[in-house]
Amino acid sequence: EAGVAQSPRYKIIEKRQSVAFWCNPISGHATLYWYQQILGQGPKLLIQFQNNGVVDDSQLPKDRFSAERLKGVDSTLKIQPAKLEDSAVYLCASSIGTSGGPVSYEQYFGPGTRLTVT
Amino acid sequence: SQKIEQNSEALNIQEGKTATLTCNYTNYSPAYLQWYRQDPGRGPVFLLLIRENEKEKRKERLKVTFDTTLKQSLFHITASQPADSATYLCAPSYGNNRLAFGKGNQVVVIP
Numbered sequence: 001e002a003g004v005a006q007s008p009r010y011k012i013i014e015k016r017q018s019v020a021f022w023c024n025p026i027s028g029h030a031t032l033y034w035y036q037q038i039l040g041q042g043p044k045l046l047i048q049f050q051n052n053g054v055v056d057d058s059q060l061p062k063d064r065f066s067a068e069r070l071k072g073v074d075s076t077l078k079i080q081p082a083k084l085e086d087s088a089v090y091l092c093a094s095s096i097g098t099s100g101g102p103v104s105y106e107q108y109f110g111p112g113t114r115l116t117v118t
Numbered sequence: 119s120q121k122i123e124q125n126s127e128a129l130n131i132q133e134g135k136t137a138t139l140t141c142n143y144t145n146y147s148p149a150y151l152q153w154y155r156q157d158p159g160r161g162p163v164f165l166l167l168i169r170e171n172e173k174e175k176r177k178e179r180l181k182v183t184f185d186t187t188l189k190q191s192l193f194h195i196t197a198s199q200p201a202d203s204a205t206y207l208c209a210p211s212y213g214n215n216r217l218a219f220g221k222g223n224q225v226v227v228i229p
Contacts, residue, residue: 048216095215106167107152
């Protein structure tokens with residue numbers, strides 16, 4: 001079974017520029033998550049999708065971050081304009097996310113995209 | 119909001135010994151709690167899930183306990199090996215099956 005795919009793996013941009021990250025979850029996984037992981041910290045949830053609907057985006061800085069999951073499969077996360085404090089690893093994760101109990105919510109992570117804003 | 123505490127100091131342990139990590143949480147009552155392993159430059163990997171009505175869960179050399187009264191989970195690696203060296207993340211659930219991750223606790227197994 002293929003894992004969660006993310007691209008690019010690394011990105012360096014200047015502040016005020018825009019950037020987009022792409023994620024392809026495990027086939028059949030209904031729930032998709034985007035996390036931000038700053039060096040030395042645990043992952044922080046930015047947005048959670050169930051199929052193509054947003055479940056939670058309360059921690060997404062909506063003035064500069066946006067995300068979409070068209071057709072309920074792959075997803076993109078965009079930052080525009082980027083700030084220095086956005087330098088972090090952006091992780092995408094997916095889970096089965098059905099009514100099968102907590103086991104359905106084990107999360108499978110991609111390798112992440114390391115963003116450096118200069 | 120949820121507060122998750124894991125020991126910020128790295129745990130250095132001799133090969134063959136048992137490593138024990140602590141996760142404390144405050145301000146809420148998770149329905150379940152997950153533990154993940156993260157290696158440098160990689161995404162976290164799921165290890166174990168324990169539900170609020172379970173006291174203990176085991177998987178091979180791993181054991182997790184969950185004390186909802188103390189609001190604490192302990193994570194044990196028995197007969198530790200150098201390949202167990204990594205950062206271990208505690209993640210109690212909240213709300214709509216979301217996870218709140220701790221900062222992680224680094225384990226270094228010395229041969």
